[in-house]
Amino acid sequence: MSASIVRIFTAALTAAVIGSAISFAAAQPTGEQKPPEPGQKPAAQQNDTAKDEKKKIDEFAEAARVLSGTAGNPECVWLGRRVVNLLWRDDLDTAFRHLDLYDRFGCPAGHIQSTFRCVLRQGNIDPKAPESLNSRVHACWINPNMPPTTAAAVPPAGASGTSNQ
Numbered sequence: 001m002s003a004s005i006v007r008i009f010t011a012a013l014t015a016a017v018i019g020s021a022i023s024f025a026a027a028q029p030t031g032e033q034k035p036p037e038p039g040q041k042p043a044a045q046q047n048d049t050a051k052d053e054k055k056k057i058d059e060f061a062e063a064a065r066v067l068s069g070t071a072g073n074p075e076c077v078w079l080g081r082r083v084v085n086l087l088w089r090d091d092l093d094t095a096f097r098h099l100d101l102y103d104r105f106g107c108p109a110g111h112i113q114s115t116f117r118c119v120l121r122q123g124n125i126d127p128k129a130p131e132s133l134n135s136r137v138h139a140c141w142i143n144p145n146m147p148p149t150t151a152a153a154v155p156p157a158g159a160s161g162t163s164n165q
Contacts, residue, residue, distance in 0.1 A: 059138055066142050069108065076107035077141065084116050084137045088125075114144035121148035 064072040079102040086095035118140035125133045
């Protein structure tokens with residue numbers, strides 16, 4: 001007789017667990033969006049990624065069109081711009097490793113030097129806006145002989161607007 005009581009108790013307990021699970025599932029709001037799966041990106045982020053990829057392709061195409069020789073090759077553009085970025089940020093070890101790859105691809109070493117010189121001549125870059133460094137490096141990569149930007153005109157000494165009388 002005790003075996004049948006245990007079976008009845010087990011069946012009742014199982015029914016209670018299943019019933020509470022069903023009522024819990026039914027209580028969940030259906031309008032709530034589930035988070036994206038780990039491998040998926042939100043639609044807005046996918047759109048931004050697609051725009052970034054298009055921009056990169058356009059930059060490589062522009063470099064190939066404007067630059068003659070191997071400096072316009074996509075691998076030279078990509079590696080060279082990284083080297084100049086790393087040099088600007090004083091990451092010399094990584095810059096030299098990238099420079100070894102740059103040389104291995106047969107890219108012109110003089111273009112790195114002239115691009116870095118151009119970036120330096122343009123003046124300081126806002127460290128809080130990393131995109132400004134990237135755009136300046138790209139502009140200098142395309143045209144290393146770009147004229148330096150002039151800072152706000154500094155009045156010569158003694159030419160202030162007040163009189164000493």
